[in-house]
Amino acid sequence: MALLARRNLFHDRIRFAVTLTGIVFALVLIIVQFGLFLGFTTTTSNNIDHSHADLWIVFHGVGYFDTGRMFSERKFYEVLATPGVQHAEKYIQNFANWKKPDGGMENIQVIGFHPGSGLGEPWNLVQGDVMDVKQEDGVVVDELYKEKLGVSKLGDRVEIGDHRARIVGFTRGIRSFTTSPFVYTSFKNSLDYTRPEAREDQLAYILVKTEPGVSPEKVKSNLIARVADVDVYTRDEFSRRTQFYWMFTTGAGLAVLTAALMGLIVGIAVVAQTIYAATMDHIREYGTLKAMGATNGYLYRVLIEQAVWSAVLGYALAMVIAHFLVQASEKGGALILMPASMAVGMLFLAVAMCITAAMVSINKVTRLDPAMVFRG
Amino acid sequence: MANAVSFAQTVIRAQGLSKVYGAGTTELRALSDVDLEIRSGQLTLLMGPSGSGKTTLLSILGCILRASSGNLELLGEDVTALPENALPRLRRELIGFVFQGFNLFPALTAAENVALALDLRGIRGKDASRRAGELLVEVGLKDRMHAFPADLSGGQKQRVAIARALAGDPPILLADEPTAALDSTSGRTVIELLLRLAHQHARAVVMVTHDPRVLSYGDRILHLEDGRLVREELPRKELRLSTRFPESAVATHFSETFPGEF
Numbered sequence: 170m171a172l173l174a175r176r177n178l179f180h181d182r183i184r185f186a187v188t189l190t191g192i193v194f195a196l197v198l199i200i201v202q203f204g205l206f207l208g209f210t211t212t213t214s215n216n217i218d219h220s221h222a223d224l225w226i227v228f229h230g231v232g233y234f235d236t237g238r239m240f241s242e243r244k245f246y247e248v249l250a251t252p253g254v255q256h257a258e259k260y261i262q263n264f265a266n267w268k269k270p271d272g273g274m275e276n277i278q279v280i281g282f283h284p285g286s287g288l289g290e291p292w293n294l295v296q297g298d299v300m301d302v303k304q305e306d307g308v309v310v311d312e313l314y315k316e317k318l319g320v321s322k323l324g325d326r327v328e329i330g331d332h333r334a335r336i337v338g339f340t341r342g343i344r345s346f347t348t349s350p351f352v353y354t355s356f357k358n359s360l361d362y363t364r365p366e367a368r369e370d371q372l373a374y375i376l377v378k379t380e381p382g383v384s385p386e387k388v389k390s391n392l393i394a395r396v397a398d399v400d401v402y403t404r405d406e407f408s409r410r411t412q413f414y415w416m417f418t419t420g421a422g423l424a425v426l427t428a429a430l431m432g433l434i435v436g437i438a439v440v441a442q443t444i445y446a447a448t449m450d451h452i453r454e455y456g457t458l459k460a461m462g463a464t465n466g467y468l469y470r471v472l473i474e475q476a477v478w479s480a481v482l483g484y485a486l487a488m489v490i491a492h493f494l495v496q497a498s499e500k501g502g503a504l505i506l507m508p509a510s511m512a513v514g515m516l517f518l519a520v521a522m523c524i525t526a527a528m529v530s531i532n533k534v535t536r537l538d539p540a541m542v543f544r545g
Numbered sequence: 546m547a548n549a550v551s552f553a554q555t556v557i558r559a560q561g562l563s564k565v566y567g568a569g570t571t572e573l574r575a576l577s578d579v580d581l582e583i584r585s586g587q588l589t590l591l592m593g594p595s596g597s598g599k600t601t602l603l604s605i606l607g608c609i610l611r612a613s614s615g616n617l618e619l620l621g622e623d624v625t626a627l628p629e630n631a632l633p634r635l636r637r638e639l640i641g642f643v644f645q646g647f648n649l650f651p652a653l654t655a656a657e658n659v660a661l662a663l664d665l666r667g668i669r670g671k672d673a674s675r676r677a678g679e680l681l682v683e684v685g686l687k688d689r690m691h692a693f694p695a696d697l698s699g700g701q702k703q704r705v706a707i708a709r710a711l712a713g714d715p716p717i718l719l720a721d722e723p724t725a726a727l728d729s730t731s732g733r734t735v736i737e738l739l740l741r742l743a744h745q746h747a748r749a750v751v752m753v754t755h756d757p758r759v760l761s762y763g764d765r766i767l768h769l770e771d772g773r774l775v776r777e778e779l780p781r782k783e784l785r786l787s788t789r790f791p792e793s794a795v796a797t798h799f800s801e802t803f804p805g806e807f
Contacts, residue, residue: 172657172660173661176652180651180652181652453648454648457650458661460607460636460642461636461637461642462637462638462665462666463665542642542644
């Protein structure tokens with residue numbers, strides 16, 4: 170039985186290549202589409218997830234990470250005085266114009282944080298020093314956007330909102346979920362770049378580190394009771410809300426999700442058609458087996474074994490291709506993510522798709538009239 | 546032998562077998578009130594024009610098609626009312642099939658084709674390999690065990706198919722025009738092999754054929770017309786001599802291997 174299953178697969182190498190191609194195409198399509206979805210989703214909340222803050226405090230009604238609504242610095246001191254708060258930092262995000270050295274303009278998102286605080290800082294710094302953003306004109310950008318921003322090395326000079334800026338560091342892999350790259354600088358600089366008219370006592374977010382051993386939920390309750398007109402979220406809550414907003418409220422994510430679901434449907438259809446065609450190629454042989462006394466259970470096992478072999482081999486090839494695509498995407502504008510759970514899930518999906526497709530064929534095979542074998 | 550039978554034992558008894566396809570205006574009566582008995586140790590030929598119901602009858606006798614009415618007994622067991630899921634067992638234990646188109650599995654070697662039939666019966670591994678080898682030796686294919694069907698001649702393919710049909714040591718062999726696609730030399734080899742299996746091993750061999758060259762080999766010839774069994778013949782000695790396949794090296798091989806049989 171096992172021999173027949175394997176030989177039927179491998180004997181006709183062209184047929185087998187076609188089968189594998191179909192499965193690999195389907196799996197890669199699904200991996201890419203869901204990888205893009207995951208990449209986009211993760212990108213929307215990247216700054217929150219890497220903030221090292223236990224709690225995020227925003228103006229009341231601001232439920233996601235975007236241009237935060239400004240509120241008074243007085244809230245910041247109320248937060249610092251709240252029981253359970255070990256440390257808090259001001260944080261801001263706002264849009265600004267970036268004037269490239271060649272005179273061209275780009276829209277950017279300026280992130281203002283307190284250097285050295287450990288909260289809300291850029292991560293994956295590959296060049297420069299994050300503390301240099303304390304300098305009056307120091308900014309950090311991601312190397313992905315070098316070309317877009319017209320810079321190539323540390324020390325390059327640009328203008329942000331009519332203020333001078335100088336590149337003091339490059340990060341790797343911090344993407345923006347919009348067309349405007351993130352530019353990290355000190356909180357003070359960020360106000361100069363984005364709200365020159367604003368006083369320094371205005372801020373958009375407060376990032377909180379809770380005392381060791383104190384539950385963030387408990388501190389959240391304390392903050393809600395003590396500080397008026399703000400919303401308090403744990404990091405995970407704020408991350409989920411932000412992802413949900415960008416993925417489902419704006420419609421941008423919905424398009425990516427729809428593409429991912431379409432990829433899944435097309436993938437299943439391709440696999441189903443491929444496995445079905447491979448089975449139908451051998452339909453007369455299955456009829457012969459039935460005539461020889463094979464039970465339906467025997468035929469099930471042959472077909473399922475073939476399906477599992479197809480799935481596992483197709484999966485292995487798809488993973489190799491997907492690995493290269495994922496690596497390539499790290500240097501491109503659209504990130505494709507394939508976490509380990511997704512890789513494992515794809516194996517189960519591949520096996521499930523192939524077996525499901527085989528079941529359609531099985532239905533045909535088990536309904537075969539064994540008398541067909543007598544007909545020329 | 547799992548299903549040992551003695552010579553001249555009735556292994557198939559059919560009474561009033563009829564088969565109707567479709568219903569109403571599209572009704573087609575393929576078989577009408579066929580009564581017959583098939584005994585072990587005999588080669589029975591089923592003859593008749595196209596559409597006379599030969600293959601339908603063979604399919605019913607082989608338990609791969611159900612009769613619309615009538616009774617069928619195999620080795621004394623009434624199989625007419627058996628549920629569908631009991632029929633595969635009967636086919637494995639009592640019946641071996643030989644098809645006109647050989648129906649070998651192209652991805653398997655000759656030995657593996659035979660071993661597959663053993664696998665269906667739960668015989669695997671070395672036991673299956675040994676038994677498959679024995680069966681292929683029995684049909685004269687000792688040197689072609691590891692050849693794929695594509696590398697075998699038509700006659701060799703049919704002999705592999707016969708070895709496969711013998712895997713379950715069945716008392717009944719049903720063959721559908723096994724010589725039709727073969728040249729005279731291969732045809733002779735195959736018919737003589739089937740005859741030997743009937744005469745030496747007490748198998749009941751039922752063979753559908755259009756081939757006049759095999760008439761002389763039959764112990765009985767049953768003629769079907771329009772789904773009815775119209776007559777039975779016992780071939781005359783002179784017919785046996787005049788219409789047989791011409792002598793061939795393969796035939797000589799069998800005559801020498803099984804002296805006195807042919």
